Every structure is written in structure tokens, then in C-alpha cells.
Amino acid sequence: MRSWKYVLSKLFKAVVTENKRLIKDHYLLTLSPLKKIKKNRPGNFFMISVESGLDPLLKRPFSLHRSTKNGFQILYRVVGKGTTILSNKTPGDILDVIGPLGNTFPVNNKHRNILVAGGLGIAPIFGLADSIVNSPGLEQPLLFYGARTGKEVLCKKNLADISIRPVIATDDGTAGKKGNIVKVLEKFLKSGSINVNEYSIYACGPKPMLKALSALTNKLGIKGYAALEQSMACGIGTCLGCVVHTTRGLKCVCKEGPVFPLNEIVW
Numbered sequence: 001m002r003s004w005k006y007v008l009s010k011l012f013k014a015v016v017t018e019n020k021r022l023i024k025d026h027y028l029l030t031l032s033p034l035k036k037i038k039k040n041r042p043g044n045f046f047m048i049s050v051e052s053g054l055d056p057l058l059k060r061p062f063s064l065h066r067s068t069k070n071g072f073q074i075l076y077r078v079v080g081k082g083t084t085i086l087s088n089k090t091p092g093d094i095l096d097v098i099g100p101l102g103n104t105f106p107v108n109n110k111h112r113n114i115l116v117a118g119g120l121g122i123a124p125i126f127g128l129a130d131s132i133v134n135s136p137g138l139e140q141p142l143l144f145y146g147a148r149t150g151k152e153v154l155c156k157k158n159l160a161d162i163s164i165r166p167v168i169a170t171d172d173g174t175a176g177k178k179g180n181i182v183k184v185l186e187k188f189l190k191s192g193s194i195n196v197n198e199y200s201i202y203a204c205g206p207k208p209m210l211k212a213l214s215a216l217t218n219k220l221g222i223k224g225y226a227a228l229e230q231s232m233a234c235g236i237g238t239c240l241g242c243v244v245h246t247t248r249g250l251k252c253v254c255k256e257g258p259v260f261p262l263n264e265i266v267w
């Protein structure tokens, strides 16, 4: 369990500077903390109070999407009560936040990095891509990005701005290849043109995608990591509501994650 001192050190108020609707149900929230906060790293997340009253009582977890000059951004989809309230926030509104929380993607400086995003998994994966691109000495990462439809392929301009041309697959074939992004990645890894030992994989997306990716990386012996999303009540290791089974026992996604080695997750 985290100490209260630790929690208080991560607690801050942030002002909404923009809350932009990107496409149906998808928003980009820009927050500016009212005090200096700890440095954000890709993989970190924030627990955000969407309302100052008691309903809803629990904060909601959101990944760091990208850091900005005066704060950070969250990319989110409206799925229920909390995110609906969040989508109605306007510039000047103040939110209570805890963070940055959680670990980061352990990028291998000697490897070529492959990033895999499924749907809203692009939220932390974009931040990771941005940080790799801006790290001197690291090679440009490859991005495999799956979405339900072409309309839900987000961050196209921001990816182009950092010279990343994603390999895209959509369920309905309206952008990129039709079908499953893990199958597209598998074809690339098995093409014979690359040495898989020189690659590491970093992913975020829906559980079925991560499970398939984990089976693939285990089969090919490639090192891989995934940022997991579990329902979270506290976000600070107190309620044990976010545990996952791993080969090293039960782990709290909020405290020991959210990033775990793919070969340690028991699906």
C-alpha cells in the first residue's frame, strides 16, 4: 500500500485548457496543472475526478497521451457516466487529479522498437512513439495500428509530424488492410527479411489483441511489453481491485504496472 505522503505528493488540481471532440465519442483533453508535478513518462496514467462532488465518487484512470508545454493531454472515449461528464468540461474548469502514476515502457536502446496500438491503445502508444523519436540515438519506431474503422484511426497528423507512417488494419477495411493488426504484424515478422532478435514490441489495446500478441511474441521469442487496462477504484495500490494473474503471482496493475512483460501475463 502507498503511504499518504506518497499520495499527497501526487495530488494536484489542473485547469482544462481544451476539451476537443475529435470524432464521435472521442475527445482530446488538455490539462494544465496548477502546481509543478512529477515528470510524465510514456505508460504513466492519471486518476481524474470528473466531478467535484460525490457522484461519481471514484476517480477514473486515463493514460498520459502526450506532454505539452504547460501540462499534458488525455485521449479518451466516452463509454459511461464518468467520461460523459468529462466530455462536457470546458476551458477554465478545474479537475482534481492524482499522478503521474504507474511504471513506464522499458525501451530497449539497442533494439528496433515495434509499437502496436489497438483502438484507444494509441493514447499511450503515441506518447511512446513521440518520446522514442525525440531520443537521440534511437531508431525510428515502426507502428502497427488497428482500429474498428478508418474513421477511428486517430492522431494521423501528429504521427505524420513525427515522420511515422503507421501500418494500419481496420475491421471493416475502410483504412489500411482489412482484418486483424496482429496478423499483419505476424506476416511482417515472419517475412524472413528481418532478424526478430533485434526487435522489441510495446503495445496497448483491447485484451483479445494483447492476448494474441502475447501468443505471437512467445512463439517467436521476441521481447514484448503491454500496458494493461483494468477497472480501477483507487489507482494507488489500496483496494486490490485491479489485480492480474502473472507468472510472478497476482500483481496490481495500478502499482506494479500498468506495463508488464507480455510473457508474464497469464490470460
Ligand SMILES: Cc1cc2nc3c(=O)[nH]c(=O)nc-3n(C[C@H](O)[C@H](O)[C@H](O)COP(=O)(O)OP(=O)(O)OC[C@H]3O[C@@H](n4cnc5c(N)ncnc54)[C@H](O)[C@@H]3O)c2cc1C
Residues within 6 Å of the ligand: 045, 060, 061, 062, 063, 064, 074, 075, 076, 077, 078, 079, 080, 081, 082, 083, 084, 120, 123, 124, 228, 229, 230, 231, 232, 258
Ligand atoms: C491504466 C488505465 C489507462 C486508461 N487509459 C485510457 C485512455 O487513455 N483513454 C480512455 O478512453 N480510456 C482509458 N482507460 C479506460 C477508462 O478508465 C474507462 O473508460 C473509464 O474509467 C470509464 O469511466 P466511465 O465512468 O465513463 O464508465 P463506467 O460507467 O465506469 O463504465 C462504462 C463501461 O466501460 C467499462 N470500463 C470501465 N472502466 C474500464 C477500464 N478501466 N477498462 C476497460 N473497460 C472499462 C465498464 O466495464 C463499462 O462497460 C484507462 C484505464 C486504465 C486502467
Ligand code: FES
Residues within 6 Å of the ligand: 231, 232, 233, 234, 235, 236, 237, 238, 239, 240, 241, 242, 243, 252, 253, 254, 255
Ligand atoms: S486500483 Fe486499487 S489497488 Fe489498483
